[in-house]
Amino acid sequence: DQQVKQNSPSLSVQEGRISILNCDYTNSMFDYFLWYKKYPAEGPTFLISISSIKDKNEDGRFTVFLNKSAKHLSLHIVPSQPGDSAVYFCAAQAGGTSYGKLTFGQGTILTVHP
Amino acid sequence: GAVVSQHPSRVICKSGTSVKIECRSLDFQATTMFWYRQFPKQSLMLMATSNEGSKATYEQGVEKDKFLINHASLTLSTLTVTSAHPEDSSFYICSAETGNTIYFGEGSWLTVV
Numbered sequence: 001d002q003q004v005k006q007n008s009p010s011l012s013v014q015e016g017r018i019s020i021l022n023c024d025y026t027n028s029m030f031d032y033f034l035w036y037k038k039y040p041a042e043g044p045t046f047l048i049s050i051s052s053i054k055d056k057n058e059d060g061r062f063t064v065f066l067n068k069s070a071k072h073l074s075l076h077i078v079p080s081q082p083g084d085s086a087v088y089f090c091a092a093q094a095g096g097t098s099y100g101k102l103t104f105g106q107g108t109i110l111t112v113h114p
Numbered sequence: 115g116a117v118v119s120q121h122p123s124r125v126i127c128k129s130g131t132s133v134k135i136e137c138r139s140l141d142f143q144a145t146t147m148f149w150y151r152q153f154p155k156q157s158l159m160l161m162a163t164s165n166e167g168s169k170a171t172y173e174q175g176v177e178k179d180k181f182l183i184n185h186a187s188l189t190l191s192t193l194t195v196t197s198a199h200p201e202d203s204s205f206y207i208c209s210a211e212t213g214n215t216i217y218f219g220e221g222s223w224l225t226v227v
Contacts, residue, residue, distance in 0.1 A: 004157065036218075043118065043207060043218030044158075089158065100148050100211035104158040 003027045004092050006105035013112050019077040021108050023090030026071060030092040034102065035064060035075045038087045047088075048075070080112045117141060118210045120219030127226055132196045135222045137208035143188035144210035149181075152205040161206075164191045198226040 005024045013019045023033075031052040036044035050057040050064045050073065057064050063076045077084055090105040117140040127133045137147055145166050150158040162183050163171045170183035182194040191210075195202055207221035 002157065006157075009155075041123070041220065043120070043209075043220045045218070046216070098146060098163060098211070099214055100146055100209055100216045101160060101163060102148075102158075102216070103160070104150075106155065106157040 002106075003030075004090055004103050004105040006088075006090055006108045008108050009106070010109040010111070013080045013110065015082055015112055015114050016079045019075075019080045019084065019110055019112065021075040021077075021088050021090070021110065023073045023075075023105050024071060025073075025092050027092070027094065027103070028071075029094040029096075030103070031095040032093040033064070033066060033073050034091045034093070035062075036089040036091060037084075038089060038107070044089055077110075080110075082112045082114050085110055085112050118144075118208065118217045118219040120208055120222055122222060123220060124223045125225070127198055127224070129199055129226055130197055132194055133198055133224060134192055134194045135206055135208075135224075137191045137193070137210070137219050139189045139210045139212070139217070142210075142212045144191075144212055145188060146211040147185060147191040148209045148211070148216075149183060149191075149193050150207045150209070152207065158207065161193075195224065198224070200226045202226050 034049040035047040037047050038044040048062045066073045087107045089107045091102040119138045121136045147164040149161045152158045161176045164183045164185040166185045172178045185191040203226045208219045
């Protein structure tokens, strides 16, 4: 039972353009969402997060949008840079659970071409 | 910044043997550590939550007698895969919690032959 889904295994974008990574969830108990970036041979690193009381959170080139009614969130990267090429994981946390207990999506491989 | 180190990064073991993976928080104390497993083309799946000085809490479907977790100190948690089988071949990764921040290790690739 995949509670967090990233339906696009990969995404290819031209440098300078916008990258949009999508994530859907099914569990209504999720109230905090995070995006992680992972380079080969390294562990995931935290990128940006959003609480369910918000619908948008922005940090520099990265913006996360949350649509609770649709149980959908997306990560926008603009402008995209070649160094953004990595695997991006969407993760969700349910209220009342330990902060570190996360449910992950399958990941999306982002490739930004120069 | 905070770093979580995982060792070994890659290990090959024979079927039936046991293998231990270590997860260390290098510059902070982690009362709680988490172990995940990722099979190819699947998501990171939480296996267990490890609290220092107490028994680990395993997720449904994870065999606690097969995946032994020990969190003996505030900086070290170990995962031992006992009597490993080829189907245990996977990517295992730990994370450590400090305050409201989670740091991941680099992960360990286990291949059982």
